[in-house]
Amino acid sequence: MRDVIIIGGGPAGSTLARLIGKDFNVLLIDKKSSDESKTSFKKPCGGLIAPDAQRALARFQLQIPTDVLANPQIFAVKTIDLQSRLITHYQRFYLNVNRYRFDRWLQSLVGDADIIEDARVTTIKKLNDNYQVTYVKDGIEQVEHARMIVGADGADSIVRKTFFNRKIRQYMAIQQFFNASDIKPLYASLFDHTLTDSYGWGLVKDGELIFGAALPLQNSRKIFEVLKDRSAVHSFDFSNPLNTEACLVNSPRSIREIECGSDHVFLIGEAAGFISPSSLEGISYAMDSALALAQAMKKKNVIKYYKVKCGKIKMKILLKQLKSIVLYTPILRKLVMLSKLDSINLVE
Ligand SMILES: Cc1cc2nc3c(=O)[nH]c(=O)nc-3n(C[C@H](O)[C@H](O)[C@H](O)COP(=O)(O)OP(=O)(O)OC[C@H]3O[C@@H](n4cnc5c(N)ncnc54)[C@H](O)[C@@H]3O)c2cc1C
Numbered sequence: 213m214r215d216v217i218i219i220g221g222g223p224a225g226s227t228l229a230r231l232i233g234k235d236f237n238v239l240l241i242d243k244k245s246s247d248e249s250k251t252s253f254k255k256p257c258g259g260l261i262a263p264d265a266q267r268a269l270a271r272f273q274l275q276i277p278t279d280v281l282a283n284p285q286i287f288a289v290k291t292i293d294l295q296s297r298l299i300t301h302y303q304r305f306y307l308n309v310n311r312y313r314f315d316r317w318l319q320s321l322v323g324d325a326d327i328i329e330d331a332r333v334t335t336i337k338k339l340n341d342n343y344q345v346t347y348v349k350d351g352i353e354q355v356e357h358a359r360m361i362v363g364a365d366g367a368d369s370i371v372r373k374t375f376f377n378r379k380i381r382q383y384m385a386i387q388q389f390f391n392a393s394d395i396k397p398l399y400a401s402l403f404d405h406t407l408t409d410s411y412g413w414g415l416v417k418d419g420e421l422i423f424g425a426a427l428p429l430q431n432s433r434k435i436f437e438v439l440k441d442r443s444a445v446h447s448f449d450f451s452n453p454l455n456t457e458a459c460l461v462n463s464p465r466s467i468r469e470i471e472c473g474s475d476h477v478f479l480i481g482e483a484a485g486f487i488s489p490s491s492l493e494g495i496s497y498a499m500d501s502a503l504a505l506a507q508a509m510k511k512k513n514v515i516k517y518y519k520v521k522c523g524k525i526k527m528k529i530l531l532k533q534l535k536s537i538v539l540y541t542p543i544l545r546k547l548v549m550l551s552k553l554d555s556i557n558l559v560e
Pocket residue numbers: 219220221222223224225241242243244253255256257258259260261262265331332333334364365366367369370385386387424459460461480481482483486487492493494495496498
């Protein structure tokens with residue numbers, strides 16, 4: 213029997229496995245495969261490493277290898293309000309990465325835990341004094357047992373759905389890829405409150421334009437097409453679609469929607485609800501909450517200590533909630549954009 217089974221090998225799961233692998237008998241189960249061309253799962257993501265995520269990496273003394281970086285790097289965001297037609301540019305400090313390779317790199321740093329990749333967890337059951345995890349690999353159902361379970365399995369977490377019924381606000385994130393060889397590199401964020409109370413984005417990565425948005429769960433595909441129609445005037449070329457991906461994305465309306473866990477089942481990263489409701493930046497929260505749980509696992513009362521540690525992360529989300537009120541209230545956003553506060557003027 214294992215001490216810990218971590219379900220999900222994204223930034224949260226891989227970080228936790230790296231941090232606790234020496235002290236516990238850990239198994240990490242992840243859907244992704246090590247072969248990029250064959251993997252049945254790639255996390256839909258903008259792949260922008262924000263300053264908070266850079267800070268988390270810095271604390272771990274990690275440096276991103278250049279083969280994880282994407283082309284080009286980005287220094288500004290073009291903010292487009294499709295209703296008021298205002299456009300403002302702001303300086304930004306993101307690293308543009310290939311998200312699949314970023315996840316694989318974090319996973320490669322896990323030294324002391326066992327990893328089963330290309331495997332999907334289908335059920336988790338509480339038995340008398342342990343948990344039974346069933347997963348499917350190569351079409352064959354297999355079983356493992358552990359004293360503790362960690363749900364690091366993202367927005368559509370099977371761990372959260374199995375053990376907790378705390379609701380969290382969710383959007384359908386849709387991203388479409390286009391040939392961008394002729395497009396001037398850009399990073400844009402788009403707002404249209406008649407379509408979504410979250411936002412859309414467009415960015416160029418390794419010769420492709422990624423156009424995406426977080427949309428209401430109902431009629432998301434239709435709304436996405438309307439957003440594309442309305443955005444086309446802003447020099448997006450949607451003529452050569454290459455592929456489309458979609459997944460749920462969490463966006464806590466209040467910190468009460470965050471679930472850290474109970475008993476011997478813990479949630480980290482987006483599964484817990486740790487993600488910025490204003491920008492949907494989640495990579496820093498994934499790593500920070502993994503660190504919090506790793507530190508808590510050194511204590512006797514893990515859940516109590518983890519909840520205390522999560523207090524700081526929740527406070528950060530609370531501040532992002534205040535920011536999202538300004539960002540997503542049309543009149544407030546308009547005032548901020550008109551004020552040109554903190555904006556940059558482009559030199560043509
Ligand atoms: C479209 C989109 C764009 C985004 N852009 C950005 C961005 O640019 N920058 C940023 O910081 N954040 C971004 N985010 C948010 C960010 O991607 C997540 O918050 C972050 O990845 C959360 O990390 P995590 O490790 O908690 O979960 P995930 O990264 O979601 O990882 C979960 C892992 O669990 C595995 N898994 C799930 N279910 C199972 C199962 N049943 N069995 C086995 N394995 C399973 C998956 O393989 C996956 O690797 C974006 C989100 C979306 C949807």
